[in-house]
Amino acid sequence: MSSDSLTPALRETRALFAKAGIPLTTTEVAADLDLGRRSTYERLERLVERGELETKKVGSSARVWWRNPPDRDDTEDATVARRSSSPTDDTAFEVDTGAELLQLALEAADIGIWELDLETEASPTRSPHHDRIFGYDEPLEEWGIERFLEHVHRDDRERVARSLDEAFETGEWALRCRIIRRDGERRWIETHGGFAFEDDEPVRAVGTVRDITERTERERALEETRRQYRTLVEHFPNGAVALVDEACRYLSFGGTLEGNTSVPRTELEGKPIYDVLPPAVAEVVGPHYEAALEGDSATFEATIDDRSYRFHFVPVRDDDGEVFAAMGMSQDVTEQKEREALLRSAKSQLEALNSLHEVVSDITDAVIEQSSREEIEEIVCQRLADSESYTSAWIGDVDVRRQVVTIRAGAGVEDRVDETTITVDPSGRGRHDPEGRALREGETRVLQNAGSDSGLAGECGFEAAAAIPIAHGGTHYGVLCVYTDRPNAFTDDERAVIGQLGEVVGHAIAAIERQRALLSDEVRELEFQINDFFAPVAESPDVAGTITHERAVPAGDGVFLEYGTVTGAALEAMEAAVASDAVPHWQSVQILRTDGETRQFELTLVDPPMFSTITGYGGYIEAARIEDGDYYMRVHLPPSADVRHVVESIREAYPGVELVSQRQVDRGRAAEGIGGVVFDLLTDRQRTSLEVAYYAGYFAWPRDSTGEEVADSLGVAAPTFHQHLRTAQRRLIRVVFDDADAA
Structure with a gap:
């Protein structure tokens, strides 16, 4: 393809390879272009696709790029003339050029190569950089496995020797270890290699070695950062925190994913965000992760599956200021925004009802500070009864078996309510009373100008009553009943404001109950x-x-x-x-x-x-x-x-x-034992696989059910079942032995 068809950006990138055959790393190209690594990588890939550049992976993660020399004249006469004049020179040129390119690529990636004759245990072929990694400025005359192991840190030596022995069975190895250089400096290396066989016997080993000290230190720093992020996640309220790498793959994830779709953390980490996220989530967070990898921060709010979220995206930089990851945080602010809207609406109404405003505001502030449901209910009743507008108040819930209301808290009612039976049975006595109707129908009910025959309010001598259901998130917690001596109380405005108390109290009780469910037995x-x-x-x-x-x-x-x-x-x-x-x-x-x-x-x-x-x-x-x-x-x-x-x-x-x-x-926590710990470590699929295998008799001897039968019950493939089961077993055993060591 002609370079004239390239875009200006690609021509700019190609121009950096003016000298054919000289390889450049992605970092070098990005620095020359003053561009992010991700954008640079995408440009280089497009040039490779167009045949303008060549590329090669070196080491475990590095890559170099170069432009081949211009094509020689491929006409028949020129080819014949060149071959007839100096065929050996042409071949030598190609060999020398290839060797130089390989050497340059290896040097650019800080990789040393070596070859070992297994019969003589000598290494006659090594690149100069190989010996420099071990601290030798000049290549040594002799090198073998014994000398290599002498340089391996003593705490790693047994493991490395065992890995090399195992390689004779597998035919290849890949390992990391610490070495002690000639000058006493401790470094980290990574080595890969394999064996050449003759008559099924290994005769020669070939491998690469690379100094990964800086990378290891970065990885440790990143792991420490991840640990700090994980700590942040564990204390992050009602949201999620995540790290992605330069390829937009999740490095870590904690918290709750946005939207209605639940994806376990184990299915997110290590995967590209666009492959694992629901489309509604990916189209919101994806562009902002990409922008953060280019160095841009962002804070905004968005709606996903009818829920409101506040997002923060920031680039994560290394000590040199280079962006190597992006962090995203989200928090579900739906309830907060709903509460804010509720409070705004309440404020506009309360401004017209000064007396009631003081009461409701006081109660709202008070319940937030309480630590138990009983305290919330007592303070609500007491504040209402102490106000100038109301005489008495009580909170009750339903005895389902008897279909009557039981009183949980009250103020100003003395014994009058306890002596009266309030029914929620629609066919029973008092079926039209506001207290029972509010519980049955889930709506605020009001009674004005109560007479002596007007149910509980009339019997107790009150002029008006309001019954407000206490509920939050579809869960009902009872009814709040308020009484007054004002005959025409609870008009529309007052009714709307006092009706909000049911949601305010319900929300406070829900928060307490959620905490209690986690901590209480x-x-x-x-x-x-x-x-x-x-x-x-x-x-x-x-x-x-x-x-x-x-x-x-x-x-x-x-x-x-x-x-x-x-x-x-x-x-x-x-x-x-x-x-x-x-x-x-x-x-x-x-x-x-x-x-x-x-x-x-x-x-x-x-x-x-x-x-x-x-x-x-x-x-x-x-x-x-x-x-x-x-x-x-x-x-x-x-x-x-x-x-x-x-x-x-x-x-x-x-x-x-x-x-x-x-x-x-009291359910007690003693029975949970190790199960509670293990189940916290398992995903839903792992726990399900473990439970079904156990109850289906998979662990019995002889087995009551085979792995295939258990997998069929779960509706999954047998390999999938075994994978989940093995992971769950491994985590269970780890907890057992960790507990044993701790003991």
Whole structure:
């Protein structure tokens, strides 16, 4: 291709190679062009594609570029004349030129080469730079493995010798180690090589050696930077921090990826951002990472999947000021912006309602400073009751079993509320009272000009009442009821402002509950019962036998694998339920092991409403069994879970379900043991592979399930399953031995 067709930028780059045959490194070209390494690399690649330059990789990561000498006259007469006049000279010229080019390339990349005769253990062929790496200004007369090992640092010598021995089996080696130069200086080297064989016996070794001290120091500095970034990530609120290299590959990632798509950190690190990020995320962050690699910083806000994020991108430079990486930070500010919008709206309304403004503002400030839900509820009720506008206030939630409201906190109500039953049953007495309606309907309800027959407000002698549901993020925490002696209270403006208290208090409680769920050992325990579970498929509702639930493992895409045991006629009832679609989400069942009358099974469930609802609230099934046809289940939920919603969701799937009991219990942390530590180290896929393998009997002897059968249950290829399982096992064993060493 003619150089006339090149763009001005490419002609400028090509002009640096005016002297044919002289190689240049990417760094040298970038310095001459005063351009970033990434842009320089892209220009050089385009020149190679057009046949203007040649390139060669040297060492593990370096690359040199050069322009070949101009083509000789390739006409037939010129060729014949040249060959007839001096054929040996022409060949010598080509050999000498090639050797010079290779030597120049090796010198430019600081690479030494050597050859070792395995019969004589001598190294007759070495480049001058080889010996200089070891501190010799002039090449030594003799060099062999023994002399090389003498230079290897004593702490690395055994490992290096073992690697060389192993190379006789594999045919090649690649290793890093420390050496002590002739002058006593300690350096890092990297060596690669392989063996030449004759009659399947190695007779000669050829290799390269390169001083990587500076690179190792940079890598250590980068690793220290990564450690610091990781520490930052662990304390970074509600966002993500990432490093990318010059090729826009993730070096490290921590936190939560933007948008609705969850990608594990292990699937991001080491991969180009455009290959692993969802398109909606990549099109936002990609250009800014590229700009940061060119030295530009940026701070902006963007919306991804209806969430608002604040982004910061900065270049990361080495000691010489060269950009070698880019750092990006993001923070989900959706709730912050929503709160800001809420506060702006509240402020405009509160300005017209000075008295109420002082009360709401005071409460908002106060709840933020509290450390428990009880403190928040007490201070809200107390501040409202102490204000000039209101007389009494209380907060309650629902006793699901009795369908009545229980009082959690109150001020100014004395014993009047405790002596009154407030129902949430739409068919019961007081069904039109604002307190019950607010809980049932999830909306603020107001009662004005209350008479003696106007429910609780009238019975207690109040003139008006407002019931505000306390909720945040779809979770309901109860109802705030406020009473006053003003007959016409809670007009539209006042109602709008006081209604915001439900969200303010709900948000504060949600924050407390999230923290409590992480730190507290307390859970909410629910017990359910379904009588005659197999009635639709069994001849008799009393099915002799027991089905015991042991574990349900999420396998992805709405699929759960349930493991347990079954005895007696319960197996036939289970198989009949699967075959008849009587339980729609029961897809298939297989027996893994038979031990007398007890059989261990694997039941495949697709979109099971109970599991989906319970796990969606961060809960789990503590125990479950079907005994003589009746289903018993015990569920543990975080204290902040919406119990009523959980019960209603289960009842939609199983109309005959009965909530037998509800209580707060201590789950204790002792049982977590090593499992809690290991599961924190595993990805979801690794944990799923490990759990399914265990419960499917893969580790039993003889095995109840093969690797292929387990992989088929998970819907993945066998090599993929084995890869996840091996990684999980390795991390488990590492924790065991680390604990043993620590002990």
